[in-house]
Amino acid sequence: MRSKLLTPFWLPVWFFIVAILVGGFLLHLDTARMPGVAPLSRLDALFTATSAVCVTGLVVVDTGSYFTTFGQGVILVLIQLGGLGVMTYSSLVFFLLGRRVSLTDRLAVSKTLLHDPSFKLSQFLVRVVIGTLFVESVGALTLYALDPVGFGPWSALFHSVSAFCNAGFGLYQDSLMQWRTNWGVNLAFIILITLGGLGFYVLHDCSIYIRKRIALRGRITAKPRLSWHTGIVLSTSLFLVAAGTVAIFAAEEMGGYQVGSWSEALLSALFQSVSCRTAGFNTVDIGGMTNVSLLFMIGLMFVGGSPGSCAGGVKxxxxxxxxxxxxxxxxxxxxxxxxRFALDRQAMSRAFTLVVLAGVLVCAATLALNITEGGDAPHDQARGIFLETMFEAMSAFGTVGLTTGMTGTLSPVGRTVGILLMMVGRLGPIWLLSALASWQELPRYQIPEKDLPLG
Incomplete structure (x- = not known):
């Protein structure tokens, strides 16, 4: 039993649980909250820690006004751990201590990040950490340069890490609404969010591609090309951003909610199209958006980011x-x-399993939240609850962090549902299904197969 609990598939689960418990304990301390505010309950501390480790961004209290610098530092560390992956950090520590990382751990990490069991773990992990710290540092310096008053040194660093890790935690109660018309700040966040949501393998592949193109400039030779995986990720991500921008812009313009010029409305639509797939920042009031926009955003949240990235969703x-x-x-x-390639049946089976399992989880969570948050009342007394609970459930599962305003009013049972959804969404339904499957033994017999009319 003990050996089954310590398989490579279960190790990330235990690492996440330990990080959440330690983070929840630290956030529950008096030194983590501002003087004069009510103490944070143990459940709310666990909820906040889970949201940080799972890089979600759903909060029950305002991060900037409730937590001290110590509390915000704890959240920042949890975000960084969750963004890179607790398992990646642990493997890097083993490497730096001179310990040998087992083959099973190599395969588990590579399945998450590179989908290539032949890569060199040590070199890749060092590049991941150095690259992450470099991007976050550049992002912090950029935010500070764009608005030294709004983004002081600590605020710039906090928001840069939160954006690149796709966490959505902010130090301002209105998120980024005060910078809604600031193109520089918006673009800085969009770039950080996009880089964090593409996946480490894609960023690594793109950097190699760019270096080769620069080295071969002016020479008559075969041009380098991106890998199949990278090409699919980039093209699909670009399409989702463009389609989401057009859909949200059209829905908000027809609804007449968003005020300002068309360029400001387009910038807001672009930002929310990028952010709602994974990051959780907002430059407009989510609760005041049209139902059409919210439905489109639910679809974008369900897809999420790319494999091996800081994002959630089905990818x-x-x-x-x-x-x-x-x-x-x-x-x-x-x-x-x-x-340029075709998929085998095994890959198709995994894709169908992931989509169906994710859909079932979100529907079950929506049903649970409807029961716990008053949606079981007659329809004429609970109008709007269904859309709000579905948006909340999808945001938690996709580790997005956007909310229409329901998170702070969730019941204890509702917050527990949110904690479980964020954990499953961050680890991935397929990962947990594989972890459970590692306990099972394949049957040594087969049942006769027959066709069944469908549709």
């Missing part, structure tokens, strides 16, 4: 695979083609 590659399957069915083909 961009899964969405691209499902679209490829639909196109193949309409064309009457047999192979599901994604880009």
């Amino acid at each position: 961009t590659t899964t969405a691209r695979v499902m679209w490829g399957f639909i196109v193949t069915q309409f064309r009457g083909g047999e192979q599901v083609r994604v880009g």
Whole structure:
């Protein structure tokens, strides 16, 4: 039993649980809260710690006004641990101490980050940490240079780490609404969020591609090309950002809610299209957006970011695979083609399992929140609750952190549901399913198969 609990699939689960428990304990201390404010309950401390480790951003108290610098520092460390992955950090520590990392740990880490079991763990981990710290430092300096008053040294660093790790934690009660029309600040956050949501493998592949193109400039030779995985991630991400921007812009303009010029409305739509897939920052009041926008945002949150990144959701590659399957069915083909390659049946099975399992989890959580938060009342007394609870459940599962205002009013049971959703969303349903499957033994028999009419 003990050996099964310490398999590579279960180690990240235990690391996340330990980090959440330690973070919850530290956030519950009196030194973590401002003088004169009510103490944070143990459940709320665990909720905040889970939101930070799972880089979600859902909060029950305002981070900037409730927590001291110590409390904010604890949250920042938890965000960094969750962004890079507790397992990645632990493997790096083993490497720096001169200890040998087992083959099973190599395979587990590579499955999360690189999808390549032949890579050199030590070199890659060092590049990940150095690259992350470099991007976050540049982001902090940029924010400070753009607005030294709004983003002091600590605030700039906090928001830069939170943006790159796609956490959505901010030190201002209105998130980033006061910078809604500031193109520089918006673009800085968009770039940080995008880099953190692409995945470490994609960033690594793009850096190699750029270096090769610079080295071969002016020479007549074969041009380097991005990997198949990177190409799919970049093209799908670009499409989602563009489609989300157009959809949110159109919905808000038709609703007449967002005031200001069309360029300001377009900037707000672009920012929310990028942020709602993973980050959780907002430059407009989410609770005041149209239902059409909220529905589009729920769809974007369900997709999320890319594999091996700081983001949650079913991932961009899964969405691209499902679209490829639909196109193949309409064309009457047999192979599901994604880009320049076709997928095997095992990959298709994983994609379907992930989408179905994620959908079931979100629906079950929405039902649970409807029961615990008053949605079980007659419809004429509970109008709007269903959309709000679905938005909350999807935000927690996708580790996004956006809310229509329900998070702070959740009941203890509702907050427990949120904690479980954030953990499953950060680790991934497939990961947990694989962890449970590692306990099971394959049957040594097969049942006769038959066809069944469908549709």
